[in-house]
Amino acid sequence: MKTATGLQRETVRGGLNGRHLLNRYSTLIALAVLFVIANFVSEFFVQPQNLTNITLQIAVNGILAVGMTMVILTGGIDLGVGSVVGLTGVILGMTQGYGVVPAILATLVCGVLIGLWNALFIARFNIPPFIATLGMMTIARGFALYLSNGAAVALDENQFYEQLGTGFLPINISAVVLGLIFLLVAFVGFKSMRQKRFSLDSILAFVLSLAGVGLFAWMYLSYQGIPYLILVFAVIALWGIWVLTQTAFGRYLYAIGGNAKAAYLSGVRVKKNLVKVYVASAVLASIAGIIMTTRVGSADPNGGNSFELDAVAAAVIGGTSLAGGYGTIGGAMIGAFIIGILNNILILANVNPYFQFIFKGLIIIAAVLLDMKNKQQK
């Protein structure tokens, strides 16, 4: 009893507690440390062009990580997304002759169907998500190879695809957009700060989010503006954050992962919400497939190989618990950036590229170890 109340008091006071802050921002601190290290490795790192490129490289994994985090929150996993990226790329390539809108619609419909298929086995027949989506991983890859006959499908020259994959929002419009985002973040942040009576926590969150937006603004405006595909990525990430923090559906995902039985007994339609989340994950994977294809200019049926593991890694590094119930999209995004920057550092440092895998593996293990330690202290 004594220790319990002691702990509780600490949480209330928490604002000024150094360890509490360290726990709360541990992934962000890791990202910052990585940033500093990167500076020492190569002066090229902080060049706006390099930073912009890093964000472009991260976008696909970031989009997948949004869906993956939602799935993992429910205690599940979606191992199929990498193959779905490959398959939907091929479908975009094969349907491009019908025009941009039909091709993109066909790709998204494919995503919806794949999500429904996964959900059918997971929610209706209670097959463990790991198995159901492991099956989808092979099925989708098989379809991608079969439909394309194993060869890459090149995208024809098309203004829209080129802009989406490699274009930039003109710099002056970018400036306006970033300025508006800055103001919006400042406004929302200030409101939340006032609501929390200017606790240290809320001030810190306010400053950090403004600094983040500022960094992005500097980076994009000193180069060529905001890449279009980053706009897509940002909208998806913000949508994910909105769903998890502002909607009943988001709350249900946490409840299902935390205690599915209690959630069901509380009237939560567990199966229906699982259907939604697996469809969301597969649709996001098809958007990632479209983006990757437009970026490269062709669809590789082997594309997206092992992307599901990167998405899981981003979520887990960002503090999502594989057992479900804990995790945030913001964390997963930081996780995606950590992986992206790490890869960039290794390339800049001329390290053998195969080392990437080894480092990534070590970071995942370290991140989870750290997270478990933090939770034990709580």
Add this chain to the structure above:
Amino acid sequence: MIKLEMKDILKEFPGVRALNDVTFSANRGEVLALLGENGAGKSTLMKILSGVYPYGTYEGDILVDGQVCRFANTREAERAGIAIIHQELNLIHGLSIAENVFLGREPKTKWGTIDWKRMHGETQALLDRLHLPFHPTHLVSTLSVGQQQMIEIAKAISIQAQILVLDEPTSALTESEVQRLFDVIRELRREGVTMIYISHKMDEIEAICDGITVLRDGSSVGSARIGDVTRNELIAMMVGRDISQMFPKAESVPGDVILSVQNYSVKKSPDTYLLQDINLDVRAGEVVGLAGLMGAGRTELVMSLFGALGLKAEGTVRISGTRVNIQTPRDAIQAGLALVTEDRKESGLVLSMNVRENTSLVSLQTLSSRLGKLDHKREHGLAARYIEELRTKTPSAETNVNNLSGGNQQKVVLAKWLATQPKVLILDEPTRGIDVGAKVEIYQLINQLTQAGHAVIMISSELPEVLGMSDRIVVMAEGRVAGELARADATQESIMKLATKGA
């Protein structure tokens, strides 16, 4: 000749004294019934005997053959010849009978590998002895519960147990399996094995036991030989205490019938009933206590009414006169039911969430706009209101429920359901595992609810609680309503009589 003696056993848990100077003894080849209400301390006592609570965590002595035993763990107790067969069987379903019987002490060949020939041979001998028609390589998962219990007994025999504890061994057995078990018990008795038989069922105790020791509130209140005491005397020994001033029961005037259950049956399999022909009315402003022994079907009844049992029900359920068809908990909630389940950590709370999120979980839809956007302001307001109304002791609404005490956790569960403004509130063991102060607060809350016109169904295994808080008591036994008692007529004896009827 005394085989086993437990002397002046005293066991404390933080804040509770679970056992207080318990003393009893059993002779060689005796079957001793250990009798007591739920929570009287039987399981705790047996856990001490079998080394689950090691020497040093309790006071008093365990004597086997007159020698003081100090078990550091269950293995040492096993070596002293003590085996316990728990209510929940401890077999590994994916392994064979032989592998289960010899788990952790497999015979080895000189190469260090498992001596399968010897293992299967010895297991076959055990099975023959118990007249079990199985092969040692059969998987345990293919056996019925009764057959699995026999395997546990085979295991006990194979470690040459001299003292065998059977904890409610017949609760999941069919009639013929019970007879089979009794045959085995008689045979073991002839061979000089001492058995401690824990059960509520008087018929069985009279049929198979030689002596009885009664526990009440953690103390041994008496021992007797079977045949020297009447059943009523035994029940009086088990319950014999006054209802203290703990129950601030407020008088309320029952109003219209809110929940009406008629000819309600649920089948477990095509020919066995889990619940049979239940009729139950609950009025506004009334607390109906559901009493009965463990396994009488009380929890199954409320789970089924709430749409959470997953089995098809027959019969009619009316709420405020309207016939309802409840298939899922969601239907039940919409019909105006609320269910506080018996295990708040397992099925009541989402432990990864905080007080606010748990409180609003059932009401999220009413707290959201049509587009699904949550109204955070109203959600915070809801949580704050119930923290205040129920006097929940929590540092803030943002505190994780995991950090609260049992009583306060239960208040969060109650808050979650009160927020839905239910017509009928069903409470399954609402005060289990919470301290006395919080219990009284929950009783007061039940009073407030009935005075506000809610109907309440309360399941409780604590008879004083049922007697103290109910306006009417429905006693269940073996999936049926065994009888109904008005508040004025109900006594612990009359409830126990109905509850053990036919068992």
